[in-house]
Amino acid sequence: xxxIDGTVAPPGTRLTPRKNMQPMERSLSVAAGSLLGVLxxxxxxxxxxxxxxxxxxxxxxxxxxxAPVRRLVxxxxxxxxxxxxxxxxxxxxxxxxxxxxxxxAQVFSRFRDIASWPEWAVNVEAIDPAQGDxxxxxxxxxxxxxxxxxxxxxxxxxxxxxxxxxxxDSAVPLKLRYEFRDAPGGRGTEIHGxxxxxxxxxxxxxxxxxxxxxxxxxxMRRDLKRFKSLIETGEISVNDPQGTEPKA
Amino acid sequence: xxxxxxxGKKDVRVDTVPDPEIVNPRDAIIKVTSTAICGSDLHLYDGxxxxxxxxxxxxxxxxxEVVEVGSGVGNLKVGDRVVVPFTIACGNCFFCxxxxxxxxxxxxxxxxxxxAEALMGHSPSALFGYSxxxxxxxxxxxxxxxxxxxxxxxxxxPSHLTDDQVLFLSDILPTGxxxxxxxxxxxxxTVAVWGAGPVGQFAxxxxxxxxxxxxxxxxxxxxxxALAAEAGAETIDFENVDVMxxxxxxxxxxxxxxxxxxxxMEAHGLAIDNIIDRGKQAVKLGTDRPHVLRQAIVACxxxxxxxxxxxxxGMLDKLPMGAFxxxxxxxxxxxxxxxxxxxxxxxxxxxxxxxxxxIISHRLSLEDAPGAYDDFLNKQNEFTKVVLQP
Numbered sequence: 001x002x003x004i005d006g007t008v009a010p011p012g013t014r015l016t017p018r019k020n021m022q023p024m025e026r027s028l029s030v031a032a033g034s035l036l037g038v039l040x041x042x043x044x045x046x047x048x049x050x051x052x053x054x055x056x057x058x059x060x061x062x063x064x065x066x067a068p069v070r071r072l073v074x075x076x077x078x079x080x081x082x083x084x085x086x087x088x089x090x091x092x093x094x095x096x097x098x099x100x101x102x103x104x105a106q107v108f109s110r111f112r113d114i115a116s117w118p119e120w121a122v123n124v125e126a127i128d129p130a131q132g133d134x135x136x137x138x139x140x141x142x143x144x145x146x147x148x149x150x151x152x153x154x155x156x157x158x159x160x161x162x163x164x165x166x167x168x169d170s171a172v173p174l175k176l177r178y179e180f181r182d183a184p185g186g187r188g189t190e191i192h193g194x195x196x197x198x199x200x201x202x203x204x205x206x207x208x209x210x211x212x213x214x215x216x217x218x219x220m221r222r223d224l225k226r227f228k229s230l231i232e233t234g235e236i237s238v239n240d241p242q243g244t245e246p247k248a
Numbered sequence: 249x250x251x252x253x254x255x256g257k258k259d260v261r262v263d264t265v266p267d268p269e270i271v272n273p274r275d276a277i278i279k280v281t282s283t284a285i286c287g288s289d290l291h292l293y294d295g296x297x298x299x300x301x302x303x304x305x306x307x308x309x310x311x312x313e314v315v316e317v318g319s320g321v322g323n324l325k326v327g328d329r330v331v332v333p334f335t336i337a338c339g340n341c342f343f344c345x346x347x348x349x350x351x352x353x354x355x356x357x358x359x360x361x362x363x364a365e366a367l368m369g370h371s372p373s374a375l376f377g378y379s380x381x382x383x384x385x386x387x388x389x390x391x392x393x394x395x396x397x398x399x400x401x402x403x404x405x406p407s408h409l410t411d412d413q414v415l416f417l418s419d420i421l422p423t424g425x426x427x428x429x430x431x432x433x434x435x436x437x438t439v440a441v442w443g444a445g446p447v448g449q450f451a452x453x454x455x456x457x458x459x460x461x462x463x464x465x466x467x468x469x470x471x472x473x474a475l476a477a478e479a480g481a482e483t484i485d486f487e488n489v490d491v492m493x494x495x496x497x498x499x500x501x502x503x504x505x506x507x508x509x510x511x512x513m514e515a516h517g518l519a520i521d522n523i524i525d526r527g528k529q530a531v532k533l534g535t536d537r538p539h540v541l542r543q544a545i546v547a548c549x550x551x552x553x554x555x556x557x558x559x560x561x562g563m564l565d566k567l568p569m570g571a572f573x574x575x576x577x578x579x580x581x582x583x584x585x586x587x588x589x590x591x592x593x594x595x596x597x598x599x600x601x602x603x604x605x606x607i608i609s610h611r612l613s614l615e616d617a618p619g620a621y622d623d624f625l626n627k628q629n630e631f632t633k634v635v636l637q638p
Contacts (some may be wrong), residue, residue: 009625042615064536099342101340101341101342101345109550164454187342188342218362221358221362222358222361222362223358224360225358225361226358228354229353229354229358230340232338232340232341232353232354232589233274233338233339233340233341233397234273234320235272235273235274236272236357236358237272237274237336237338237354237355237356237358237374237383237396238271239357239360239374239383239385239386240271240358
């Protein structure tokens, strides 16, 4: 690999290398592009120009070995790794971090109280930790309504790490990991959350979920902010009720 | 209760809506006694600020009497007379601890922060009655208003001062003051202030108090320039005078040491760049008309400071960054950290240093709001500042 990775790349931020095509794909792309170019040269008018343009793009793609569209919408390299390790068909991975103006022990002990998550996690209706051996029963809100699924704590290091995985064959295949660190210069505590999940409907389903704001990465960002607000101010800021008419 | 609501561009109505209620422990409900229309409300009226929704209650300059307090508010009681800062601040986060209250991490609800983050990278504090990107909170042009984080957000004022004297502590007086403070004025400095509206008026007065030798006000409304002259400012009417040449010549070729842009995104006038910006706004290719900022950068003396209390909303282009770099200028801005300035400015009102009520041109009823918005926009020579009483 010719790209230098750099030292800062939280999960989900690593991009597919710019040259992301295999040798065979490159040859096919050049061949298909050349064919379209020849066909385009025999056509007259706009159709010929269009064929020539598409052909030359395919030739350029094959010659350089870079497919930018696939790089933008496809899985990123660490998502491929996560999917492989978990045995999922595909994975979506997101990092969300927040800085809380409070000390680490206070932040962790409140966060470790998993049964109280519904106070700040909007789509979590209930978590029942009374299953023994770190087993947890979640009731969460899906676009289709409330669903129940089981998970378990896989790593629990006081003031440092809390990890939760869903059990095998769960309705919601996901892995959560929260790391707790001191922020530099007495700025409080950083929580670094990572969520990996198997998106229903693959990559397309994931973008659909983003549009409806039900995407787990977006939810995690908002939930961490609500948690921060609860710790720092003792309450969670809300703007309703006000007179605004509901959107049609 | 009755409340002034935004229904769309140039469509403001007074409607009957449900009274606000205590939602969170640190809330208070205020019965509004005086509220004002701000120049920045005109950006909403003109439909320039994204993420407004039909039915939003407007108003971020207001004061009144506490009628209900939440269980978490220990420093207020029913009957207290208070002025409320337009920025909502929790008082606990990193930024509030540094008194940078317009940057509060927690007042803008998590869902509303998304839009702000997408546009700006980070979300500033929530504001009253100023779009859903900035909180979606009901504003104070109403009979009652819910004040979140009321224990940090309600500033008690003494009974011997009138509403007119203290109302502007909510926004424009601290905004003008911070505009002057951000200009880093040194003794002997000449300060140019673009825009002689309410914020400009207070920036002019603050600049003198902070040690400016000369203040030059630039506007095209004779009444506003006259008000600036009353404060001791020299004046330039940009309709009749070449601003750039006048600023250079009157300062011995140095240029003004400090420039304050109290105009922001909707500059007036027929300068070529402003006409082009108007065209771009009309076809949605541009968000702001930064004519004043461009002019200030070129006019400012080498090594000077530009302070920008004027509001900009989006993506600006054709800024003379070459001049900015080569002249080693400093640019400072920000929504006002109102909480920080209320106590010291109250002292200046009490000892007579600043008389905020001189800028009030009209005192009207809340029911007159629709006409008042229209007049404040279209008859700026007569309508300097409108105060509404519910």
